[in-house]
Amino acid sequence: MAKEWVEMTSEEKHEALFARWMAPKDPEGNDLKFQSPQAEEAFKERITRIKDAIQMKKLPDRVPVFVTPSFFPAYYAGITPQEAMYDYDKCCMAFKKFIMDFEPDGNLGALVPGPGKFFEILDYKLYSWPGHGVAPEQSYQCNEGEYMKADEYDALIEDPSNYFTHSYLPRVFGKLDGFQMLPALTGILEMYGVAVNFIPFGLPPVQATYKALFDAGAEALKWMGAMGAFNGEVTAAGFPIIAAGFTKAPFDVIGDTLRGTRGIMVDMYRQPDKLLEAMDRLTPIMIKMGVSTAMMAGHPIIFMPLHKGADGFLSDEQFKKFYWPTFKKVMMGLIAEGVVPMPAAEGHWTTRLEVMSDLPKGKTLWMIDQSDIAKAKKTIGKVGCLFGNVPSDLLVVGTPQQVKDYVKNLIDTCAKGGGYIVSNGAFFDQAKPENVHAMVDAAREYGVY
């Protein structure tokens, strides 16, 4: 690279990350060997198509198409979600079959199922997963709770890492119980008294926690080995993975897994200032999380699942006061480092579209589900690229012709001037395969500019 990263403008960083995505490396750091010259060409064409849609500077050759499922590839390949979570090879086989059969311009890789054994080793309580609280043929689901108590804002604000270690993590992972006994590492300063800080590491509960961590780490590595090989394979076959990793809007960080929906809603009335302060505290942490993942992966796009800001979940005033300011700051922080935030607005967000349009042009990629898509095009669509809106129910109970008609209408509504990608609107488990094919085919048929 001619210019050092720190010297680059945001625009240069943005281009540099796209350039790295376009030139993938193998695990040894050499240029990845594509399956064939055709695969390499297809890979570059797909990324160019996606890049043009995102940047909104020139029209892509045609409207790109994403297929972004949850557990659909498992069902489609005839395995259960449980098998996908516990047998990494089967999981990769299923997701590979899915990508090869449907040939989307962008896919989400095979990370969705995650490593079942890893969750077991640490006794993960935050989710129920197949065989652990839900049936083997169901997807995993979150067990919401007040994992952070109402009176713990000060502890979170004072030292988020310490709070996560001592309070939050032991509550969501049964096996991390020993973390509660750990010393504050900032007390480790000089010869005098230093050994006192290490006493907890000699105690059985802490040692049991570390033993579990070593096992969990080994399992995570094993899983990542399978995922890395998978990524290499599908990339070599010409299929780009859309996102490098994820970060979150600070309101969702607290509202999803720390205080829970009820907790955060009541906090807006009982302790609004603490909530606002905590979200400010989390903002740079969420920016760093996204930027460092993008840098490490050499990929410009960072996924942001949006949850508790949806229509009805907050009043307009609450949305503007509690949700949007720090969500926007996280996005602007990512954009400043050349990263493209990819917020996924599952469900309905129609009443938020106007507020969320206050962003620089050509820097964001929005997954839109059931929001009014015409309005989305006229608001966020003026500054950011949209994908989605093909409904889950249509993919399950519709006919291929209905799906095609729906997509044609979407292209008529959204594709003019670029900045639109055909896709399902929500991360789906079930669908008729012929309907998913119809969605992809319709993008190719009707989406040529």
Added chain:
Amino acid sequence: MAKDLCKTLADLKEDEVLAIVQEKLNAGADPMGILADASRAMEIVGNRFSKSEYFIPDLVYSGEILKKINELVKPKLTEEVGTKKGGKVIIGTVAGDIHDIGKDIVVFMLDVNGFDVIDLGVDVPAQKFVDKIKETSAPVVGLSGFLTLAYDSMKQTIEAIKAAGLRDNTKVMIGGGQMSDEIKKYTGADAFGKDAMVGVSLAREWTGTK
């Protein structure tokens, strides 16, 4: 004299509400009267929610304040709080799905509108719905689900109700994140409610409540 409890609670002024309740109790007021005021206030909250003046956080917060009122009033209660007189509605999130936020909103809205709501919770097996219908003769069943996987669970639940010979006397509504009229047809339900207010009007219509 203390301010109007009903209005203060409907306006979600927690500190004032609790002060009023305490003052009333200290003055020897009838605890049942306090609960009646609170119940009228919750009706207003529900009403404001259906007019989009209130949103989900307001419902949740009003419920939290109500809990605190109950804590204050409970030790003074001498008689049992009467059961609801409105029609019976059985609600639950279908088998395999553990999402509850949407279901809880519907339960709240039915409750403040006078229905006797039997909440079966989440991940409810089809048989449990069937058993509850037999036990209570509730004429209305609400099936909640968030995932696309819930489509089949809903379908199976309705089939089980049918197989038990209870379908003719039971109206079934469905609701949740990825539900629609198309899914209503797929599952064999009688109606799809796009939000909690539709759920309330369906229950009204089916139970013959005004």
